[in-house]
Amino acid sequence: MSAPKVLVVLTSHDKLGDIGKPTGCPNSPHPYDVLHSASVSLTVASPSGGRSAVDPSSIDAAKDDAISINFLKSEATKPLFESTRPLSDFVGNPSAIAPYSAIFFPGGHGPMFDLSVSLESQQLVREFWDAGKVVAAVCHGPAALVNVELKDGSKLLQGHKVTGFTNEEEEQVGLTKAMPFLLEDKLKEAIGTEGGFEKADAPWGEKVVVDAGGRLITGQNPASAKGVGEAILRIITARV
Structure with missing residues (x-):
């Protein structure tokens, strides 16, 4: 029996709007640790391919976290960020995505700028x-999911239960005005009246939402990253 595979899609965007603050892709160490420890095969892609920047603020925030430190210092994980494959390798290619059980979008502010509007990313999500x-x-x-439409024209997230970085959390990190939109607002818009945006009882609390019979998994914030990795592992291994 072959090990399950997950396609991880990182941002190619490395600056925050007009303020020029470096950004990138945090929230990878704990899901990586969960999946890699269970022998799940990971392939990393991004809109442009090549190097995907790591958010400097996430490095500073994780300075006391052993898993994050090991992840950032390990020679084995460097290729994950330095040589991502372009999304064009997978889009419109059923044989390329056939081996994968899941597609996973880690966090960071970068996806707000590129993955949210990338037509290739949207098509790839729809194909998965x-x-x-x-x-x-x-x-x-x-x-990366807010603008994805299905073949019938409906939103992918319509009628589902989801979570994501909240307006309150964005305000607390002082980046509300730097964002092209507020994620919580866009998620609620995509969900519609029949779905539901869920969040932890307090900002920065862990919240993982699993919906659509396990096919849709979302986490609220960095504290939820490990839980999302665990949910992915639980569901894809049950399907093997």
């Missing part, structure tokens, strides 16, 4: 969904 695979995202990663 149409193939019955798992779609997962955490923190700002759900930005």
Whole structure:
């Protein structure tokens, strides 16, 4: 029996709007640790391919976290960020996505700028969904899902329960005005009246939402990243 595979999609965007603050893709160490420890095979892609920047603020925030420190210092994980594959390698290519059980969008503010509007990313999510695979995202990663439409023209998230980085959390990090939109607002818009945006009882609390029979997994913030990794692992291994 072959090990399950997950396609991880990172941002190619490395600056925050007009303020020029460096950004990138945090929230990867704990899901990586969960999945890699269970022998799940990971392939990393991004809109442009090549290097995907790591958010400097996430490095500072994780300075006391052993898993994050090991992840950032390990020679084995460097290729994950330095040599991502372009999304064009997978879009419109059923044989390329066939080996994968899930697609996963980690967080960072970058996805708010590129993955949210990338037509290639949207098509790839739709192809995974149409193939019955798992779609997962955490923190700002759900930005990649807000504009995805299905073949019938409906929103992917319509009628579902989801979570993501909240307006209150964005305000607390002082980046509300730097964002092209507020993720919580866009998620609520995509969900519509029949779904539901869920969040932890307090900002920065862990919240993981699993919906659509396990096919849609979202996490609210960095504290939810490990839980999202665990949910992905639980569901894809049950399907093998």
